[in-house]
Amino acid sequence: MKEIAVIGIGITKFGELWEKSLRDIAVESAINCLEDAGIDRIDSINIGCMSSGLFVGQEHLASLIADYLGRLDIPSSRIESACASGSLAVRSACMEIATGVSDYALAIGVEKMTDVSMGGATYALATAADQDYEAFHGITFPGLYAMLARAHMERYGTTREQLAQVSVKNHYNGSMNPNAQFPFKITQDTVLNSTMIADPLRLMDCSPVTDGAAAVLLTTVEQAKKLKKHPLVVITGFGSATDSIALSHRKELTELQAVKTSAAKALKMAGKTIDDIDFAEVHDCFTIAEILVLESMGIIGKGKGGPATVDGYTALDGKFPVNPSGGLKSKGHPVGATGVAQIFELVNQLRGNSEKRQIPGVKAGLAQNMGGSGGSSVCHILELK
Amino acid sequence: MVGIIGYGTQIPRYRIKVKEIAKVWGADAEALSKGLNLYEKSVPAPDEDTATLSVGAAKNALARSGIDPKLIGAVYVGSESHPYAVKPTGTIVSEALGICPHVHTADLEFACKAGTEGMFIALHLVKTGVMECALAIGADTSQGAPGDALEYSASAGAAAFLMGTKNIVAELVDTQCYMTDTPDFWRRENAHYPEHGGRFTGKPAYQKHVFGAVEAILEKTGMKPKDFDYLIFHQPNGKFPVQAAKQLGFTEAQYRYGLLTPTLGNTYSGSSPMGLAATLDEAGPDQLILLVSYGSGAGSDAFVFRTTKHLLTNRDLAPRVRKQLNEHLQYLEYGEYAKFRGKILKPE
Amino acid sequence: MNVPRHWRETPERYRMEAAKCRKCGKISFPARLICPECKNKVFDKINLSGKGKLLTYTIIRTAPEGFVDIAPYAVGIVEMKEGVRVMGQITDCDLLSLKTGDKLISRFRRINEEGKTGLIMYAYKFVPDVGI
CATH class of the missing domain: 3.40.47.10 (Thiolase/Chalcone synthase)
Structure with missing residues (x-):
């Protein structure tokens, strides 16, 4: 198993981002991440998102984000485990690096929550509970x-x-x-x-209802040591x-x-x-x-x-x-x-x-x-x- | 031999006082209360309806009878406030009680008489031997129009009677019905509140049919008012049944256990059945009970029951009516009551 | 449309039907296909008694869609007499005098509806077990 390094990090402003869509913030965080890394290579995209379907009516983020990142030729996937989706996307990127499947794996976490009413957001979040035996009871x-x-x-x-x-x-x-x-x-x-x-x-x-995205770029420690842009994490x-x-x-x-x-x-x-x-x-x-x-x-x-x-x-x-x-x-x-x-x-x-x-x-x-x-x-x- | 093998009731916890309603409409609460012998009424919680009250009452009836719900061959729910205009309440109740699927169910409606209609059918089905047990429920969460005289009395509650042939607590002695077409009260399809004939609901309606049924059953059985230990009439308010009883030669000692309306209100289909349950709570063995319902439109069902020794062992297996009526109450202000009953206009 | 989804749960919601593992006796509510205790796959149906005690609870003041009109309302975890734990609303009580450890009993109530003209969804709630 190869050792994993984080060579790039990116984030958007967190808050009510009225002028930005889900794809805008996801891509913005990735751009910031790649700029931070100082390289422009991705071998796989791992997207953590809990409920784009309920929040903005959009599934199939694998294609959407890859498309707007301009990387239509690489594997892209969305990972979901409610509010833990983001770190599972990082874990997935880790696996890409550890197994040697990818040399550069990007993990993006994104949620656009303010396009629905507060009631809609409460409902979407409650889908992380047992729908039939918890949320059903209010x-x-x-x-x-x-x-x-x-x-x-x-x-x-x-x-x-x-x-x-x-x-x-x-x-x-x-x-x-x-x-x-x-x-x-x-x-x-x-x-x-x-x-x-x-x-x-x-x-x-x-915690509040928030729009925002963050991204990290992973590679092997071996590769990372050659970069020298940042201290090695x-x-x-x-x-x-x-x-x-x-x-x-x-x-x-x-x-x-x-x-x-x-x-x-x-x-x-x-x-x-x-x-x-x-x-x-x-x-x-x-x-x-x-x-x-x-x-x-x-x-x-x-x-x-x-x-x-x-x-x-x-x-x-x-x-x-x-x-x-x-x-x-x-x-x-x-x-x-x-x-x-x-x-x-x-x-x-x-x-x-x-x-x-x-x-x-x-x-x-x-x-x-x-x-x-x-x-x-x-x-x-x-x-x- | 056929009769009641288990009985049970359910009354919501919420109450509103007549004077609280009168305050909103500028009415004379004291005169109203004295004139109608009516002081407060039950109000269903927002999550209660005819189906939920029916299930609660029927569970108590089942607890008293101790029988396996699967023995029940028919479930009749009498109500003028079925939760759905089209879709049976009986299936909801049967499913919740674990009686489905080998059961005959029917939803009955006959203003305040729908409860005893079910009892009449259930008793006679068991009597004919078609089935071993049958369940009859009278339940309502009725609405009187805001400010209307009925708003002071229209209340909520359910009474359930399990009819059978073994371990009978009150044996059926006889029945008699009295029906005519008399439009004293109705609610048209899609109308939210009922309309009524005011004083026309008295003499040509309530009185004529109750008297007719009583006189007919006395003649049929050869009994006299003094032969009965207990009497229950339909009680749209606290005045009508008392007046009728006195005019027919009955005494307060006979009707006092069954008279619930002064603090319960009119539970419509549950009204006289609930009075019967309250009477069974207090009666001794081998006593005679006369039950006479009344439903606008109009008609009365009269029943004569004779209690048995099983009543004494069976009745402590579920809560008594007066306990449900008098304990753990929560009083509502008119605003809360209006919200509970969906009387406040909200955007869809 | 909630009809098939609600209808499917009728045994659990209407009469608290649970599954008792035939091997280790563990009760699962709702029923499962695999016993979480011993991994056995054969169960017997039982109905829960509806009696239990309150383990923890909250009072919902900001309610989700469909529950706004009944707020504030209590929701708690009830440990049933049979040992299994169930989440449900606690009603017919003074919200501020609820306590953990309170004895509760289930009641058949309306939980929600699909608007004023749609399906009414019934299920269990809990009320103080005060003998009425």
Whole structure:
């Protein structure tokens, strides 16, 4: 198996991009990525997108994106695992490189979510839940995570204030990210006084509806070493796992099994333990999700996620910075793009290019991207070599 | 021998007071309540309808009888508020109860008499030996037009009776019907609310048919009013049945258990059947019950039942009517009631 | 058009029909073709009792299409007496006094409809088990 390097990264502005279509942002991120890499060669296109069919009525992205990228002669495919689609596209690109099928594999994550009404977006997102036995009963994604939040609060005494601090921290980080949808700081009161969406979660516990795309170009470490344009960033581990789609079928409501397994697989592949990792981008689609993810991966002990957040353990200057990009909450959550955007942030941090939000001296980072209410999870370990 | 082997009811949790409705229309609540002996009524939740109330009532009837639902050969749902104009309620109910597919179902409609229509058919089908058991349900979520006199009484509820030949709790003694074509109340196809003849619904309608049925069954059975332990008349309000009972020579002791309307409202097809259920909740063994329904249009079905000793062992297997009527209530303001009942115009 | 899709689930939605693995006894709701516990493929049909207790819940205030008119409403995960867990709405209750651990019982209710002239979709909801 060949070693995999990330040689190019690209992203669009995240937000309500009224003047841009799905194909526009997908191609824009790819152009930025290829410019960053300084080369113009792609052997395969791997597109992560959750629901272009429901959001813009367009399937068959393999052809659409290849066409508008001007690469009609190469393999192109779309990969879907709800909000984890982006990182699965990266994983797919990794496989292309590792197996030697492609020398240069492009992964694009994209979602254009604002062409439908809020009700339409809520409906499209809810298709990541069990349609016949969850969504049928009127549950929403905030609702699913609210049930997890209640279980965690009752079991471990996690407080509303602790949850709010996840959002406060991520907005602080995001205030320094020029690509973020909401690049501003907020206070705990902003969260606690925001509209109740699904008890106990409020509007400011929830990631927004976002348009955006991100892209990464992978090649072998052998090839990458010849390029010398950027510091060498290597994907040393990836892991992917699933859990029951229905929240009611989970054995545990205070742990995300797919997250635990996917992180363990990625770490094992990289030959590392969680203690060897310097920082992480994780899937904070809701404030409780960040806490659950950190505990499930073993970064923080069970039930300690809330207090650790309040104590600044996961802050930009903390012992284990989490979501330096601003996370899904502040940066925005164009669902299919999120997993790729996490890799974008990891690479930028490892290269030392994150400017005001740069974490000094980081050598190894982890990205965790989740599908649905934890029905799927994908992790990547990236290292500066 | 044929009779009731299980009975059950379902009443929504929501209520609205007569004075809350009167406030909106500037009516004299006190005069209304005293005149009609009517104080509050049940309101179905937005997710309740004739099918759901029927299933709830029938489950309680099944629980009391203890029989396998597959033994039921027929399901009759009487209602003037079937959820679909075309598409049976009976199949929904039968499917939910696990009775399908070897069952005869029919949806019946006869204003407030549709419930006892089903009972009449079910009892006689079992009596003829065509089937072992038959289920009859009277259920409604009726609507009175906003501001109309009927708005104060039109309520929601269901009563279900399982008829059979084994372990009977109330044996059928006799039946008698009294029908004429009398247009005192109707709802035309596609009309949302019914229309009625005002005071015409009294003497030539309710009174004539109830009296006609009572007099006929007394003559047929050779019984007198004092022979009955209990009496249930259709109760569109709290006044009509009491007036009729007194004029016919019955006493309060006979009708008091079955009189539910003052705090339940008129559950239409469920009205007199629910009164029968409330009476069975309190009756002793070997007692005589006279049940007389009334449906506009118009007609009355009269039934004489004699309770058995099985009633005492069977009735605690499901909640009693007064418990459903009086416990865990949630009172609505008119605005909430209007929303629940789809009375607020919204864009499609 | 939701008709075939809803109709297909009638046994589960109308009377909570579940599948009990003939080998290990694990109950699956809805029914599966492969037992998640022992991978056996032979099952017996059983009807759930409808009785259970509330494990966790939320109150939906921003509702999806089709549910806007009944918001706010509670949705929870109920652990049935038979051990299997089911998600459903909790109704006929004071939303703010709901507690995890509450005893609930299923009721047959309307869940949704295809507009005012379309199919009415019925299924189970849960209500407090207060003996009425």
